[in-house]
Amino acid sequence: MRLSAPVVGPYTPMGATLVPGGATFRTWAPTARSVHVVTDAHVDADWSRCTPSDDTRLAPLGDGTWGGFVPGITDGTPYLFWIQGPEGGSEGLKRDPYARELATCPEFPDCPCLVRPAHNYPWHDARWRPPPFHELIIYQLHVGVFWGADPEVPHYGTFLDVVARIPHLRDLGVTAIQLLPIQEYDGHFGLGYAGLDYFSPEMLYQVEDQAELARHLVAVNALLAKHGQAPLTLAELVTGPNQLKCLIDLCHLNGIAVILDLVFNHAGGGFGDRSLYFYDRQPWGDDNRSLYFTDKGWAGGKVFAYWQAPVRQFLIDNACFFLTEYRADGIRYDEVTVIHEHGGDPFCRDLTSTVRYVKPAAIQIAEYWNWDRAYPVTKSPDGLGFDAALGDRLRDALRGMLAEASGGAEAHVRLDRVAEALLPPPGFPAAWTVVQCLENHDVVRWDYDSHAPRAPRVAAVADPSHPHSWYGRSRARVATALLLTAPGIPMLFMGQEILEARPWHDDIRFWSQFLIGWNEVDHVRAKRDFLRFVQDLVALRRQHPALSSEGVRVPQVHERDRVLVLHRWVEGEGRDVVVVASVNEQALDHYPVTLPWPGRWREVFNSDVYDPFPNVAPVGNFGAIHADPASGFAYPFAARMRLPANGVIVLTR
The missing domain is CATH 2.60.40.1180 (Golgi alpha-mannosidase II)
Incomplete structure (x- = not known):
């Protein structure tokens, strides 16, 4: 029986969607003169030499988007859009802003997108329920650095390397992990805050080598077997999206929620010709202004144009995408302050209300540093409607306490400042709505300009001359105990639980200087004892409801x-x-x-x-x-x- 082509219209999903007989495509390019889909059937080895034909042309749908059905598309088909800009503009290949995965050959940014189904991972977490917000104990980590393996082999860890450390996280007792941004970004290392392709997992975090993938599969299936779950096949673990889904799935089986860090204040600065920035080739002068972005820079990239309804929808779709297709349990939104300062308050309210409707159990955490710290956690319309916000009062007070105590027995330690910081911040609707920490990726990261960490790690604050001395160990225990018994949602940073004193960085060119000392835990007693201390302290918080009340x-x-x-x-x-x-x-x-x-x-x-x-x-x-x-x-x-x-x-x- 011959299948009829599906009707494509304004309600067709954005990006590429597999349907019987092929795939539908839809993209937003309101000033383009024509939009085509180019697949590997239209090119030889060099994608740049493709010539779009009439049979690959998408139709204008009347709302600024273009769409169509392409027969013969299957899972894994490479594709790009060819967009012809308006008069005075130009034409060229574009990566799909909604692409679920990018190919690794040719290398980024010249790679095509890959068509992937929305649901082809066999989830095992049907019984999973995330903890209530006030019971969260968060562990922040960077996928590429967290694994911290052989210093002689400088390469990033992967999603599946993090899977191998799930037993450590489970035994630590944390109830959630917060991954630094995992969307595709330009370069061979990075924090992830310069993302370019918002729906595609970072390629550096994926395993492609079949022998290495088979090794990981053994570890994955061993974890599944411990929970009485059916094993995965190698084919089910091949794609990058499925490797990230596997990590989230196994975290859920081990009682750990997964919070993703999404960057909606700006996109990265690696704006190649095929990127979102030049998407519909508008001829608006030498500054090459974009549909998606303002001309305002931030952190090496450009701030999103929040007045554009399709831009707002793109970002809201992205948040909902990770909460539904990837079953993430929450979102930490980077620098909401920047969104606020560029007219993005209505967008924030639309974002938080939509996410709350789609997944009420998903926590939404704002990074917001303006003077009115309670503004993001105040309900709309008076505030932005986020569930929680990052705090720095307790962090600064406890780190100040450690620095003052390191001055010796006679030094004055301002415990009144600590006492004040232990109380909920003014204006916050509940004690748990502030996320508390002593360390995070910003605070203890190595800074190349100053040739020093932005701030020392806790042990190094406690005793700058010898972080693992009794003074360093004991003072760090006091600060950590107050963090984990204080009001709010406590957050640990990777390595903090083993009294790591080295700063961290994502640059693998200096790998040996910044590795977390996992291999030292067994033979460095200070690290081993501190790990047991943190494990028992986390267990104490979980056992006593008063500590999260x-x-x-x-x-x-x-x-x-x-x-x-x-x-x-x-x-x-x-x-x-x-x-x-x-x-x-x-x-x-x-x-x-x-x-x-x-x-x-x-x-x-x-x-x-x-x-x-x-x-x-x-x-x-x-x-x-x-x-x-x-x-x-x-x-x-x-x-x-x-x-x-x-x-x-x-x-x-």
Whole structure:
């Protein structure tokens, strides 16, 4: 039976969509005179010599888009658009802005797009449900650097290399990972914030070699088998999109949500002739202004033209694409401040409301640094409607605490600043709506201009001369404990859990200087013990609802003694947790600590146990203390405690 060609119109999906007998194509080029689809059937070895013909021409659909059906297209067919610009413009090949994958030969940016089906990965995560937003514990990583393998072999890691570290992430106890941007960008290394092809996974993160792919398949199927799931075949793991889907799938099976970092404030600066920037060849003068972009630069690229409805739709489609086809669990939006400053507030409101409709369980996190920090997490129309926003008050206060404490026993440590930063930021609708960290990709990245990290990693702040000394270890434990018991969504940066002191960078030309020391964990006790400390601390946060609740108060701060008390509880239920932190270089005996309730309090966590682990004689309270009536404190009860030097004790009622 002969199949009739499908009707193509304004509701046909953008890009290439496989249908019976071929594929539909649709693209936005409102000022073009003609648009063609060029496939490998129309070229020899050199795509640049193709000649479009009438039978490959798309039809104008009346809304600025062009569309048509091309028979004979199958999964993996290479293609490009040929666009003839308006009078005075030019003509040439273009990559599809909605392409699901790019070919690796010829190399980027001369590569064609590949037609891929939307749904050909056999998902195993039917029972997966992401954690509530307030229970998130995020781990941020860069796909290319995270694996940190042999320093003698400088090449990026891949999506499947991250799969190999899922057991580490599972044992760490984090409930989500946040990948730095994974869309295609120009160059052989990069942070990912200079993306060019928004729907296609970065080719550097894909495995093409069949022998290497077969090795990864064994590891993938071993993880699937542990969860009683059917194995994958090699064919199901060949494409780049399926390798990223496999990573997300296996994270879900291991209880880990996946948050993607999307860059909607600008696109990268590698604007080749086939890129989005020159898409419909408009002859608007020497500046080559674009449909998709303004003439305003940002971070080496161009800011999107948010007044263009199809541009807004392109970006909203991109967000929904990763949440549906890739089953991502949330989005971290880069530099929403830039969007706001370039007239993008209506776009942000459309974006957040659409994403919330498409996938209500997906968290939306804004990076926003203007003076009104609560603006992005305020509901529309008064705000932008994001669920959470990045915060820096606690980060700066805790890093300042470490820097001051590194001055020695007599140095003044401003714990009042820490106490203030432990409270929710002004104007935020809930305590959990701020994402807290001590390190992230921006803060601790190596800066080539200054020949130094932008800021040291936590251990190096705690003791600049010897980050793995007792001073470095113990102070880092205090800061990490306060991060993971504070209000908000805590975020760790890759390597932070093993007390990594080296800065990080994505440039593989200097690979050995910036590798995460995974191979050192087994024989460097400081790293091994700190990893156990973080694992147990994360478990503590997950076990006690008060630590992810709204209830928070700092009832006691003593800067001379360098002691701070943090009280957390569940509103209406109690379930109190009290955190006592000391950055005093001496242990304190019989130290009075105010408590909200009388009677017995259990000591459920003591950081002194981890140096070295297990410390058989930690400074502590033998598992419990007793609170009695007392005056002169914020609460009407107090207990005398033994506090370890540079230590944290956690009490539960």
